[in-house]
Amino acid sequence: MANSDTQMKRPYPPLSFVNEFRPHIELVPATEVLEWVNSQILSDEGELHNPDHGHLIDADIKIMWASSAFEKQGRTVLGQAEQVAMRAGGWQKARMEQQMYEWFGDVPTFIITLAADYCAQCSDLDF
Template identity: 50%
Template structure:
């Protein structure tokens, strides 16, 4: 992919720290500026790109992390990944990982979104926005046994990891027609894009986690 010049400082979009311009840099760094920008721009009503689909994330415990570069999985280069922070390991391993999170963020977040800093230095503003929002969409709100949005005992949305809205084979749709979910995607595709015509799903590590 051809590299573009880094976004201008006045664009308002967060840019990775200068050390990520060094191709030999291999550090991971917390990205509080991305969280601040995402809350002001996408998650808070009145923001320039506010999306009410993320209303359940207003008080979500999510943090962002810069990675020095992406990685290849299932033949695709991963540029971003959202994960629920869990520690399935022994006490010492868990202790080390919890300490690392606390050193980065001052606490252990519920969700972590990692972004490829080298890509974010070169991509367009629209590509950056699409990448961040794609990862945010992976944090959904659970539903109760009646299909209604679920909440914690404190009255906050109960969050979970979610996959794409539509997962179906083209051949099945061609032969048997669209399901209700697929039809909603078709109807949405017929309308002009609200922000930009772009597809970042193929570069999402969260989407590729289930690929063996």
């Protein structure tokens, strides 16, 4: 197992992303989180390596920051994993695909979204 403080330091969302007022939830790619997950959780050398997650090494996953959490059925959602599904056609599908290409360069199979407002202030353990 690796033993380096710099490898273990988790990524944080950009402060400007969290602190700027927006009338809507904004989303941005979090490539630094994916790199951290790959090196610390999925890699055999990672400090938080869990062999139960080995099947994810080759998965087509992208991670995003959402500027804030959202409420669903009376609960606050701080993170979400989803399989990308384009349940639309024509221009609706084209808009969704364009957004994916602008963010990631392709359309991923899975997206994990994290609430940046929460992740900016939570403990490393809670992260």
